[in-house]
Amino acid sequence: MNLFTLSLKNLRRRPARSLLTIGGVALASAALFSLLSFNTGFNVSVKKEMSDSGIHMFVSTEGCPMEAASLALHGGEIPKFLSEDRVPAIRSVPGVRAVTGMLIFAVPGEGRRMDLFYGVDDEFLKLRKHWKLKGTWFTDERSIILGAEAARVEKRDVGEKVYFPEVDAEFKVSGILERTGSEDDGFFFIPLKTAQKVFKKEGKLTGVGVNLNDLTEMEKVKDGLELISDIYVVTAQQMIDQILKLVGSSKTLMFAVLSIALIIAVLGVLNTVLMSVMEKLREFGYMRCIGASPAAVFQIVLIETVILCLAGGLIGVTVGALGSSLADTLIRDVLPYAPGGKMVVFDPWVFALTLGVAIGIGALAGLYPSWRASHVPPMEAVRNE
Amino acid sequence: MNSMIELSGVRKTYRRGSEIVAAVNDVSLSIAPGEFVAVVGPSGSGKTTLLNLIGCIDKPDSGGVRVDGLETSRLAERGLTKIRAEKIGFIFQQFFLLPTLTVRENVELPAVFLGKRNGAASRTGELLDQVGLGSRASHLPSQLSGGEMQRVAIARALMNRPKVLIADEPTGNLDSKNAESILNIFRVLNGQGLTIVMVTHNAELAREAGKIVSMKDGAVLPANV
Numbered sequence: 001m002n003l004f005t006l007s008l009k010n011l012r013r014r015p016a017r018s019l020l021t022i023g024g025v026a027l028a029s030a031a032l033f034s035l036l037s038f039n040t041g042f043n044v045s046v047k048k049e050m051s052d053s054g055i056h057m058f059v060s061t062e063g064c065p066m067e068a069a070s071l072a073l074h075g076g077e078i079p080k081f082l083s084e085d086r087v088p089a090i091r092s093v094p095g096v097r098a099v100t101g102m103l104i105f106a107v108p109g110e111g112r113r114m115d116l117f118y119g120v121d122d123e124f125l126k127l128r129k130h131w132k133l134k135g136t137w138f139t140d141e142r143s144i145i146l147g148a149e150a151a152r153v154e155k156r157d158v159g160e161k162v163y164f165p166e167v168d169a170e171f172k173v174s175g176i177l178e179r180t181g182s183e184d185d186g187f188f189f190i191p192l193k194t195a196q197k198v199f200k201k202e203g204k205l206t207g208v209g210v211n212l213n214d215l216t217e218m219e220k221v222k223d224g225l226e227l228i229s230d231i232y233v234v235t236a237q238q239m240i241d242q243i244l245k246l247v248g249s250s251k252t253l254m255f256a257v258l259s260i261a262l263i264i265a266v267l268g269v270l271n272t273v274l275m276s277v278m279e280k281l282r283e284f285g286y287m288r289c290i291g292a293s294p295a296a297v298f299q300i301v302l303i304e305t306v307i308l309c310l311a312g313g314l315i316g317v318t319v320g321a322l323g324s325s326l327a328d329t330l331i332r333d334v335l336p337y338a339p340g341g342k343m344v345v346f347d348p349w350v351f352a353l354t355l356g357v358a359i360g361i362g363a364l365a366g367l368y369p370s371w372r373a374s375h376v377p378p379m380e381a382v383r384n385e
Numbered sequence: 386m387n388s389m390i391e392l393s394g395v396r397k398t399y400r401r402g403s404e405i406v407a408a409v410n411d412v413s414l415s416i417a418p419g420e421f422v423a424v425v426g427p428s429g430s431g432k433t434t435l436l437n438l439i440g441c442i443d444k445p446d447s448g449g450v451r452v453d454g455l456e457t458s459r460l461a462e463r464g465l466t467k468i469r470a471e472k473i474g475f476i477f478q479q480f481f482l483l484p485t486l487t488v489r490e491n492v493e494l495p496a497v498f499l500g501k502r503n504g505a506a507s508r509t510g511e512l513l514d515q516v517g518l519g520s521r522a523s524h525l526p527s528q529l530s531g532g533e534m535q536r537v538a539i540a541r542a543l544m545n546r547p548k549v550l551i552a553d554e555p556t557g558n559l560d561s562k563n564a565e566s567i568l569n570i571f572r573v574l575n576g577q578g579l580t581i582v583m584v585t586h587n588a589e590l591a592r593e594a595g596k597i598v599s600m601k602d603g604a605v606l607p608a609n610v
Binding site for chain 2: 009
């Protein structure tokens with residue numbers, strides 16, 4: 001037997017109280033683990049989404065970087081359109097490797113669903129180099145490529161036809177995109193010319209995605225593009241910065257709520273352990289009589305507290321890891337911008353950090369009760385003898 | 386002959402409201418190694434306070450207390466802890482067994498606190514056999530009778546091979562049969578040379594001791610009173 005065994009067995013004396021305390025720490029740890037995982041995963045996801053889009057710059061008529069990011073990555077409609085005749089001028093700017101015009105339309109589908117149509121040209125494939133297609137690229141003007149999720153919802157396979165009553169147009173599925181984990185999975189990709197015809201926007205574009213030869217020449221290319229009249233240029237970095245800035249305030253709020261949860265957890269543990277110490281004053285006095293030093297008593301109580309918090313922390317991170325999909329959904333609902341794919345990702349460092357914080361809570365909350373217990377004099381054992 | 390315990394002019398007072406009460410007043414006492422001493426007297430006579438001073442769980446206001454040749458009244462807490470752990474074994478009326486620990490673990494506890502766990506398991510086995518509880522080692526205190534609990538407390542008090550066994554009303558919560566059993570253990574331990582200082586109200590038990598110290602109003606009465 002050692003002091004650890006003694007502490008562990010002490011916790012079994014009031015199992016309900018110990019379990020409730022562990023539950024409180026587990027909740028706080030699960031929240032901490034989820035938020036830290038989200039914090040790590042979000043930045044990575046935004047950058048990955050931007051990188052996967054292949055769009056180093058987005059050109060539109062006007063707007064802000066946030067709107068441009070939403071358009072470039074998630075689709076959407078804006079009331080103003082860019083004239084298609086700007087594309088040659090954009091392509092001619094030195095440093096530009098590929099240019100793809102896009103016409104994006106959101107059409108009400110079944111129920112509350114919005115069908116997002118992406119009119120794209122052949123050069124779009126140069127931007128989405130990571131795409132893996134089942135089937136082929138567009139074979140004619142009535143071809144359609146379905147995102148993986150769109151194909152699942154529409155229950156269509158390559159070679160089958162799909163009819164959209166809302167735009168009174170029928171297409172033949174030439175390809176289905178393998179799941180990318182991005183917003184692309186939910187889109188309907190059709191040839192640009194067809195999109196312009198179907199949506200009666202001949203010669204118009206929602207925007208133009210620009211891919212560069214050399215990312216270090218970003219500013220130079222931007223300066224060149226801005227010489228073209230009536231266009232608005234936003235870089236991928238500006239889009240990322242804007243997204244992170246916008247989400248930053250939401251993150252601050254979430255971490256503020258989390259801090260309150262952690263403080264409540266500390267106070268809960270402190271309350272439990274202090275109550276336990278006050279109930280056992282005489283017992284500590286007797287321990288002192290049979291040779292326990294103040295340091296030994298201090299350790300017994302501190303170990304008890306750390307065990308409570310470590311158990312809560314382990315349960316919390318397990319629950320947090322298992323419930324990451326739920327956390328992803330909940331966080332996604334409160335964010336002004338959420339990238340596609342998983343935002344809450346498992347990271348061993350976050351796992352270790354969360355456990356570290358749980359143990360820290362234990363150590364912090366256990367300090368006063370441990371000090372209090374270690375100062376119980378041996379006389380306490382015989383005070384009412 | 387050297388004393389195992391030596392008290393010289395010991396005084397200990399307590400405040401009760403505005404009144405200062407001398408629980409032990411100018412007590413001098415010498416207990417030889419291997420002596421079995423019973424401290425008797427009415428309630429409030431200062432028996433337990435005297436025991437606490439000998440056991441180093443309390444300090445005198447004045448006077449000196451020596452245990453096994455060591456002056457304890459001026460020792461700091463660290464030194465007193467060491468004496469309690471190494472030289473003194475305590476037995477109280479209320480047993481004070483930790484309810485979540487088994488009999489074996491309760492007995493081992495002083496060795497854990499002393500940091501000498503080597504050989505603790507075999508020593509525990511020996512002691513439990515000595516008090517007739519070898520078969521109850523894995524039981525919890527709640528599964529024992531009062532007499533058995535006190536025997537576990539005796540085994541625990543002996544764990545670190547103390548020089549002095551201090552017992553405060555060790556049979557106070559026991560029936561006569563169990564009290565007799567405890568007394569038998571004390572006789573054996575004393576026969577092996579252990580110094581025992583016991584506070585008791587039980588006249589029969591006191592008569593078993595080789596020396597009786599009678600107290601009244603904080604003072605030790607002369608031997609023939």
